[in-house]
Amino acid sequence: MKEASYYAPTGGLPPQTQLLTGRAVFTEAYAVIPKGVYSDIVTSFLPFWDQTRLWVIARPLSGFAETFSQYIVEVAPGGGSDKPELDPEAQGVLFVVEGELAVTLDGQTHVLVPGGYAYLPPGSQWRVRNPTGTMTRFHWVRKAYERVEGLPLPDPIFANEREIAPSPMPETDGKWATTRFVDPADLRHDMHVTIVTLQPGAVIPFAETHVMEHGLYVLEGKAVYRLNQDWVEVEAGDFMWLRAFCPQACYAGGPSNFRYLLYKDVNRHMKLRRAI
Template identity: 65%
Template sequence: MSKHSYAFPPAGLPDQNQRTVDRAVFKTAYAVVPGSVMRDIVTSRLPHWHATRAWILARPMSGFAETFAQYAMEVAPGGGSERPEPDPTVESVLFVVDGGLTLTLEGKAHALIPGSYVFIPPGADWHLHNDTADPAHFQWIRKAYEPADGIPAPAAFVTHDDDVTPEPMPDTEGVWATSRFVAADDLRHDMHVTIVTFQPGGVIPFSETHVMEHGLYILQGKAVYQLNEDWVEVEAGDFLWLRAFCPQACYAAGPGPFRYLLYKDVNRHPRLPGAPSLAAT
């Protein structure tokens, strides 16, 4: 079992005495989807998945974030899929937040537990099943892989949060650190999915403003987060969705660590209108 804990949406449906106002907001530069609004009535069933439902947290949208989709997945006992990915050009990261799953990846079985991290390259053969007596939950991030001429596609791998040593950010004395599952200079990869950890009181001490899009799923703790011109309070189970160049910063405000799973697109030229495929240049 992992030394960390990971949040997942509560599902269900609030009773009629619950207030209707929540922290959910969608703006031109960002969206906040609190865990408290991820309820049964907003789930999707996916083709070729059995006894499984998904909260689709992000999908490509013109004029907003366009590079990825992200799901919160719930697999009931006996559920899963022999055909999980419909598109052979898509790469994925799976991150298990609770329960147990059996992954078969390129013919090899892997027992996944909370904290398991899986990278699946485009075209890989994989299956996923819940053979336990309890529901299992995981985050699933999907991106259309962008090949680069002369650079091979990345290989599949399975690892665990506890097996990756967080790298402290410079001059932070370890209060801000990043668990990198892929080397930053590995140009086979066109996306990074990392875990960022702030100890109480840790901050991003400037407004990051950059080309990368973000899906930011909060695994643990709470913070006050800058999103464009706003500061919002966020906590475990919330999802933040940021378009390119949305200014962002963070102040870890809770009594314990603040941790989130972070997607960003990296290591490729921006596509230009009318330009040929970058894979051939």
């Protein structure tokens, strides 16, 4: 089987001769952030991180996607942080797309390579470094953990997608499958970050319309994706951001697999009152 590839942005600036026409779009139901917008002038920096910059591709917005943030983080050799997360209620998922990332938790260091995944529960005292001589790039998905009386916190998880067999969707002959890092029956978790793979010609054959917010970062390939009432072409490096109940479907046209890193919020009652 062909080894998975992962698109990672490198920054830079477009030339002055480039046309302004692009594929970026922000609507009341969804947003598309194409890979061409990951330039040097839209990067951000964080306290207590050194030799590091990041692209913020999702953040809570009132009336839109409200539950999560997602960064593409670029760490130079030797860079990282001894105090990466400042919110004690924030849980995090790290997913490495390029280079190596050393994550230290409870005195034990785990080195993540491309395809590497880490789940870090709220309140975790973790550190992170790039131990190599080349750039490391990874996704960092953050969500405020919704505690439930009687349910303990989830355990930390360190894994690599290459070691996990994808779960095929029923009646698709394996052409549509999901790589899961968390047991869907484990109700301690209030978010899932998975990898969805559609082989060339595979489809999501109906307009999914459901309560979960979605963040979809295209790791590999290209497809035509249905977002609300629009069909949008997307490719490796693009990010799609869907609010709750935004209809979605997909046609993977090939020639390679179409794969994306998927965030969704799960397993909790709907909030009936806004925080004051």
